[in-house]
Amino acid sequence: MSLLGRREAPRWSTPFLEVERADWAELAPATPLALDETDVARLRGLGDPIDIDEVREVYVPLSRLLNIHIANARELRRSTTSFLGKRAAPTPFVIGVAGSVAVGKSTVARLLRELLRRWEDTPRVELITTDGFLYPNEELQRRGIMHRKGFPESYDRRALLRFVTQVKSGAPEVRAPFYSHMVYNIVPDAEIVVNSPDVLIVEGLNVLQPPAKEHGLALSDMFDFSIYVDARTDDISRWYEDRFLRLQKGAFANPSSYFRRYADLSQEEALATARRIWRSINLPNLEQNVLPTRSRARLILRKAPDHSVDRVLLRKL
Numbered sequence: 001m002s003l004l005g006r007r008e009a010p011r012w013s014t015p016f017l018e019v020e021r022a023d024w025a026e027l028a029p030a031t032p033l034a035l036d037e038t039d040v041a042r043l044r045g046l047g048d049p050i051d052i053d054e055v056r057e058v059y060v061p062l063s064r065l066l067n068i069h070i071a072n073a074r075e076l077r078r079s080t081t082s083f084l085g086k087r088a089a090p091t092p093f094v095i096g097v098a099g100s101v102a103v104g105k106s107t108v109a110r111l112l113r114e115l116l117r118r119w120e121d122t123p124r125v126e127l128i129t130t131d132g133f134l135y136p137n138e139e140l141q142r143r144g145i146m147h148r149k150g151f152p153e154s155y156d157r158r159a160l161l162r163f164v165t166q167v168k169s170g171a172p173e174v175r176a177p178f179y180s181h182m183v184y185n186i187v188p189d190a191e192i193v194v195n196s197p198d199v200l201i202v203e204g205l206n207v208l209q210p211p212a213k214e215h216g217l218a219l220s221d222m223f224d225f226s227i228y229v230d231a232r233t234d235d236i237s238r239w240y241e242d243r244f245l246r247l248q249k250g251a252f253a254n255p256s257s258y259f260r261r262y263a264d265l266s267q268e269e270a271l272a273t274a275r276r277i278w279r280s281i282n283l284p285n286l287e288q289n290v291l292p293t294r295s296r297a298r299l300i301l302r303k304a305p306d307h308s309v310d311r312v313l314l315r316k317l
Helices: 037-043 052-083 105-117 137-143 157-168 233-249 267-296
Strands: 016-020 093-099 125-129 174-180 185-194 199-203 225-230 299-303 309-315
Touching: 037 052, 037 105, 052 093, 052 105, 052 299, 052 309, 093 105, 093 157, 093 267, 105 125, 105 199, 105 225, 125 185, 157 174, 157 199, 225 267, 233 267
Parallel strands: 093 199, 093 225, 125 199, 225 299
Antiparallel strands: 016 309, 174 185, 299 309
């Protein structure tokens, strides 16, 4: 069967090669499964039913593909620096992971971190989320955009670009702010330290955004590879509602939670609240800012209504 399967389209119609999951699963038969059920349970996100079979069929081949790209990037760097008469200095391979709220991009990023760490040539893999570069709530309130938290303008994009640029340039130690989902804010005097990784994974809603200014530099210009986690909007909406109800019965009940006020809502009230937040904040952000960046990714993981990846779209070389 053609790798494109039954979905094969005229070659000029899309820059992506579309691979059905069954065909994708056969692409790295010699790559061992380095995780077990316990690892998968630890890495999966709230409401994300990913299992060991999906790791084997989707993410193990993806880790092999990334391993190929990493090896080729190193060889290209060596050849280029040799051409220039210089000595090749190691620099990290940077991967961007984008997608909507509740689509499962955090689980994807965590899985890739663990899988890539198990390759002999990339033992040091770091993961950073763009949440740490949100402006503090006090600054968002001062700017009058607290209701647009998660939109591109709610991030300190200059600081985020500077952070990734420093890591990509080979700086021995780079620090990032720490964001707490419990208090829904940047934690003062807390930092995440990244020390010369082999691979840096940058996960967030807006990591594939074009430059903020014309002729400026985009964060994605620092990426060696980029992934967009995709699904139908109606499915993501349903997943968001389900996650909100799970959080309402769990984390929201913590007295320290920013969302403590939602903990005592009835199920009907909680569902109405989730729908209101989705429609007023997350859906507009998805449609206006996140989804338009999908075509900029190197690879798209397309999810079915049950949250499982059923297709992979890989940009043609």
